[in-house]
Amino acid sequence: MLLEDHIRKNKIDTVLICMFMVALLFSVIFAIGYVLDIVFLLDIPLFFIMAIGLMIALCYIMITYSFSVSSVIAAAGARPANPQNRDEKLLIYKVEEMSLAAGLPTPKVYVQDSKDINAFATGRKPDEAIICATTGAIQQLNNEELEGVIGHEMSHIRNHDILVMTVTVGIVGAIALLAEIALRSLFWSGGGRGGKKGGGPILIVVLVVSFVFAILFSRLTYLAISRRREYLADADGAYLTRNPEGLAAALEKIKNDLPDDPKGSKTVAPLYIANPYKRALRNSIWSTHPPLDERIRRLRSM
Amino acid sequence: MIELWQIIVIIIALIFVGILFWFWSFYNRIIRSENRIDNAWAQIDVQLKRRADLIPNLMETVKGYMNHERGTLEAVTKARASIMSAKTPQESMDANNMLTGALKTLFAVAESYPDLKASQNFLSLQDELTHTEEKIAYSRQHFNDSVLVFNNTIETFPGVVFAKRMDKKEKQMLQIPEASREVPKVSF
Numbered sequence: 001m002l003l004e005d006h007i008r009k010n011k012i013d014t015v016l017i018c019m020f021m022v023a024l025l026f027s028v029i030f031a032i033g034y035v036l037d038i039v040f041l042l043d044i045p046l047f048f049i050m051a052i053g054l055m056i057a058l059c060y061i062m063i064t065y066s067f068s069v070s071s072v073i074a075a076a077g078a079r080p081a082n083p084q085n086r087d088e089k090l091l092i093y094k095v096e097e098m099s100l101a102a103g104l105p106t107p108k109v110y111v112q113d114s115k116d117i118n119a120f121a122t123g124r125k126p127d128e129a130i131i132c133a134t135t136g137a138i139q140q141l142n143n144e145e146l147e148g149v150i151g152h153e154m155s156h157i158r159n160h161d162i163l164v165m166t167v168t169v170g171i172v173g174a175i176a177l178l179a180e181i182a183l184r185s186l187f188w189s190g191g192g193r194g195g196k197k198g199g200g201p202i203l204i205v206v207l208v209v210s211f212v213f214a215i216l217f218s219r220l221t222y223l224a225i226s227r228r229r230e231y232l233a234d235a236d237g238a239y240l241t242r243n244p245e246g247l248a249a250a251l252e253k254i255k256n257d258l259p260d261d262p263k264g265s266k267t268v269a270p271l272y273i274a275n276p277y278k279r280a281l282r283n284s285i286w287s288t289h290p291p292l293d294e295r296i297r298r299l300r301s302m
Numbered sequence: 303m304i305e306l307w308q309i310i311v312i313i314i315a316l317i318f319v320g321i322l323f324w325f326w327s328f329y330n331r332i333i334r335s336e337n338r339i340d341n342a343w344a345q346i347d348v349q350l351k352r353r354a355d356l357i358p359n360l361m362e363t364v365k366g367y368m369n370h371e372r373g374t375l376e377a378v379t380k381a382r383a384s385i386m387s388a389k390t391p392q393e394s395m396d397a398n399n400m401l402t403g404a405l406k407t408l409f410a411v412a413e414s415y416p417d418l419k420a421s422q423n424f425l426s427l428q429d430e431l432t433h434t435e436e437k438i439a440y441s442r443q444h445f446n447d448s449v450l451v452f453n454n455t456i457e458t459f460p461g462v463v464f465a466k467r468m469d470k471k472e473k474q475m476l477q478i479p480e481a482s483r484e485v486p487k488v489s490f
Contacts (some may be wrong), residue, residue: 011383091434092435093429096437097433097436098440100349100437100440100441100444101440101444102444102446103341103342114453
C-alpha cells in the first residue's frame with residue numbers, strides 16, 4: 001500500500017471507532033434511565049437523563065484531560081534534556097528538525113533515565129507539547145533510527161493523538177463509572193420492584209448484561225483505537241523522515257531489547273513507542289500497541 | 303402536532319446549512335494552506351540566515367589550524383559574501399548552494415587535521431552546522447509538502463470551484479539542485 005493509503009485508512013478507522021464509543025456511552029446513559037426507574041422508582045424523562053449523564057461524562061473527561069501532562073511526566077520520572085551533554089544536545093537538535101518538517105512549534109525535550117529504548121510524547125495542544133526519550137534510546141539508536149522514533153512521536157503530536165487518547169480514556173472511564181454505579185444500584189435494590197416502565201426480571205438481566213458488556217467493550221475499543229493511532233503515527237512519521245527504514249530498524253532494536261522492569265504508570269503506556277509492559281499481553285487484543293513484527297513489516301512495505 | 307411537510311422543510315433546511323458549512327470549510331482550507339506555504343517559505347529563510355551567521359565563528363575557529371588551506375577557506379568566505387549581497391531570490395539560492403558546496407569541502411579537508419578535530423569549539427560548530435543543514439533540508443521539505451496540500455486542495459473537487467473564483471493558481475515546488483542533495487551526514 002502507498003503511504004497515503006495507510007494514512008487515510010487509519011484515519012477512517014479512528015473516526016468509525018470513535019463513533020462507536022460515543023454510541024456506547026449514549027446507550028449506557030440511556031440504560032441508566034431504566035435503572036433509576038427500577039431502583040428509585042424515578043420515571044425521569046429521557047432527555048433529562050441524557051443531558052445530566054452527558055454533563056457528568058464531560059466533566060470527568062475534562063478533569064482527566066487537564067491533569068494528563070503533569071501526571072505523565074511525573075510518572076515517568078522525566079527531566080528536561082541537558083544541552084551540555086552531547087547526546088542529549090543531539091536529541092534536542094533532532095526534535096527541532098522534525099518539528100520543522102512537521103510545521104509545528106518545537107516541543108520541549110525531556111529525558112528519562114533508563115536503559116530501555118523508548119520514547120513518548122505528551123501535551124495538551126501541539127503548541128504545548130513535550131517529547132521525551134530514554135537515555136537508552138539516545139545511546140543505542142543511530143542517527144537514522146533516532147530520527148524515525150522522533151518522527152513517530154512528532155506525528156502523534158501533529159495528529160492530536162494525545163487529545164484523542166485522553167478523551168477516549170475519559171469516555172471509557174465515564175462508561176465504567178456510570179455502569180458500575182448502575183450495576184451496584186441494581187444489586188442492592190434486589191430488582192424486585194419492577195418500576196413504572198415495566199419489564200420485570202428479564203429487563204434486569206438484560207441491563208446487567210448490557211452494563212458488563214459496555215465496560216468490557218469500551219475497554220477493548222479503546223485498545224483498538226490506540227493500535228490504529230500507533231499505525232498512523234508510524235506511517236506519518238515515515239512520511240516526515242521520508243525514510244521508513246529508520247523507524248523499522250529502531251523497532252527491530254527495541255524488539256531485541258524488551259524490558260523486564262518498566263517504569264511509569266499503566267495509563268502512560270499507550271503514549272510510548274513500544275509497549276513497556278508484560279510480554280504476555282503484548283500481542284493480543286488487550287495490548288495498546290500493535291505487534292512489533294507487523295509494524296516493521298508495514299514500514300518496510302512502504 | 304408537527305406535520306409531514308414541516309418535517310421535510312426542516313430536513314431540507316438542515317441539509318442546506320450542512321452544505322453551507324462544508325463550503326465554508328473549503329474556503330478556509332484554501333486560505334490556511336496558502337498561509338502555511340508562506341510560513342514555510344519564511345522558515346527556510348530563517349534557517350539559511352542562521353547558517354550564514356555561523357560562518358564568521360567557524361572561520362575564527364579553523365583559522366589557527368588550517369592556514370595553508372587558502373583555497374578552501376576563501377571559497378567559504380566568498381560564498382557567504384555573495385549571500386549577503388544577493389538581490390534576487392535566484393541569486394540568493396545560487397549563493398546558498400555555493401556555500402553548501404564550500405562547507406562540504408571544508409569539513410572534508412578538516413578530516414586531516416587531528417588537532418582541529420579534537421577542539422571542542424570545532425566539534426560544537428560542526429554539530430551546529432550539520433544541524434542547520436538538516437533544518438534547511440526539512441524546511442524545504444515542509445515547503446514542498448505545503449505546496450502539495452495546496453495544489454491538491456485547489457485541483458480536486460470542490461476546491462477547484464472555489465479556486466477559480468478566488469483566482470488561486472497552482473504553486474511550484476522547490477527543485478533541490480544537484481549540488482546540495484548530498485548534505486554531509488555525520489554519523490554520531
